[in-house]
Amino acid sequence: MKQFVLFIAISFSCFSHAQNAEDVITKINNKFNAVKDYSVNVYIQANIPMLKIMPNKGKLYFKQKDKVKIDSKGITVLPKQGFTELNSFLNEKGAYMAIFGDSVMIRGVKTKLINVIPNNSASDIILVKLWVDLQNNIILRSQLTTKSNGSINIDYSYTDQINYGLPNQLKFEIDVKKFKIPKSIAGDINKTNQQEKTTKEIDKGTITVNFTEYKVNIGLKDEIFSKN
């Protein structure tokens, strides 16, 4: 009888924790879904191995559910994943199960880890880890692990748009595979081969995006996203 009671208690405990984690995600989703669209000025700084680029300014447009466009005078570099994929994935009900993990302090704020595991084995996403500030229902850190692009860590900072869950800074840490560019393709035949000795090891790169002057729910038209 004791064993039966213990089993029921453990099962209930696990079930209630899973429910709670998904509730937290639902709250985060609700917050973000209150944003129909927005435009924001962005300042992008990239520090990627084997890529030299100056910081650049631009304007980013977003419209639910996953329309993103960036207008900039020059060339900007952004991570392939991390802007819309995470929100789209978290918004798919029944596509994943969420489990609470440990508690961690991030920049002086107590966060709770939520492990999000996709139910579909064919999904490109293998695992999502979210460190959530439960008081404000905002994500302070996430780790997205995919089959195609390795893992990407994102640190979120918030100021004036915390009510919408819109960050004022995103810091992406991405995996970059080192590779060798043949001289014949690069064209600089007078370079010595000492600089070309690269291996297949993976290096980390960071992209920091600062957001200023959010304009939320301004009724952006779809044509903005179709323009080149």
Place this chain on the structure above:
Amino acid sequence: MLLKNTYNELIKIVSKPRSFLGFGALSLLIAIILFAMKADGSSIVSMVTDSFEQTLTFNGNVINGNLIAFIILQMLIVHVPLLIALVTGDLISGEAAMGTIRMMASKPISRTQIVLSKFIAGALYTLLITLWLGFLALFVSHFIFGSGDLIVLNSDGLVILPEADVFWRFGLGFCVAFLSLLTVSALSIFLSAYSENSIGPIVATMSIILVFTIIGSLDASVFNSIKPYMFTTHMAAWRSFFSAEVPFNAIYQSIVILVLHIFSFLGMTLYKFNKKDITS
């Protein structure tokens, strides 16, 4: 007398149809490149950015006039020496083949001045070819594709240069490219002094460039000691202006070596032509 003879040499160059072959070939090649980039530019550029595009996206006007100009310059700077040698390799040997060299040498002008006037005329032709290349590469491609940041692929990675930081690089790059082509011009004039026909110096010039370029691109350490002294190694110095941090010292060194080559070829041409037996 030197200026007068230089003018005469320029008239001779202009009167030969092969002199316009270079301009025609450049125009045609650049038109083909522009057409290819307009039709299928994104797939050509993705060959360069492919290694990064697994994890990153490049936003903005990637295919722009600056990128096209850079691609054109990189592609054609290998072939332009042939167009230069086609004209300059004929400057002395052409006179020998036609038999006019004896008449020239009998005029009241020194043999040194004859060579110098031919060299100056050849240099002016080289300058015009470089300017034409620059005009087509920069201005026409800007007119068609607009402006923007420049993506440059080096063997140590990708460099994205801001639009405002590009034009001076092209300007100085073309100056160094001109110096490289002038070296080719001096070499072909030098070989021309040894030959009695036009084909020999042209083929010999291209053969030397080809052999030196292959040696330069081989990663064999046995050639490392001679590579810094080969003029072909420094012919690509224009590309250094498109590094994130321009290696000015290396560029100065390349300029010095190219200039030394030019003067060496010119000196050897003067020596040979002054000793040349024109009676037979």
